């Protein structure tokens with residue numbers, strides 16, 4: 001299904017107080033999606049449940065960002081970031097995401113939660129340029145070296161600041 005999606009270049013925006021919420025298992029397969037998620041992504045519940053979250057992956061998102069997301073989650077921490085997502089009809093929507101480990105009372109991580117809000121316009125503009133650079137580096141490095149090259153480019157561009165501090169400042173500042 002994904003291979004047939006043609007990009008429209010049209011942006012869909014979240015409402016001011018709208019939140020897109022999903023819950024996944026440890027592998028990132030969707031086990032819960034709220035109504036806002038279905039409305040914005042234009043997928044119905046049966047299209048989403050049990051499916052990898054990359055169903056909304058946009059081809060302009062650098063692999064390095066998801067690498068950082070999973071590294072952060074696997075270390076037991078929460079992740080904040082700007083993400084460009086794809087809808088079922090080829091439109092796209094930007095979000096500011098907060099992804100957190102979902103723990104059992106004993107502390108064991110059993111899955112993940114993601115809550116996304118409307119991103120700041122300033123944040124999207126800044127991050128778009130950064131991601132375009134990462135994507136270009138990934139393409140020229142080739143598949144085997146893409147992640148390392150992308151992460152190195154990100155670190156260099158952030159000049160010692162963590163991605164988390166950078167994106168929080170872009171969203172809140």
Ligand SMILES: Cc1cc2nc3c(=O)[nH]c(=O)nc-3n(C[C@H](O)[C@H](O)[C@H](O)COP(=O)(O)O)c2cc1C
Nearest residue numbers: 024028053054056057058066083085099112113114
């Ligand atoms: C809770 C949770 C939420 C996620 N949300 C998104 C999302 O909104 N968009 C996205 O492209 N990937 C999201 N991911 C990451 C995907 O699982 C996947 O790693 C990413 O799309 C890259 O896919 P690929 O390796 O097949 O290219 C999420 C993962 C988790 C655990």
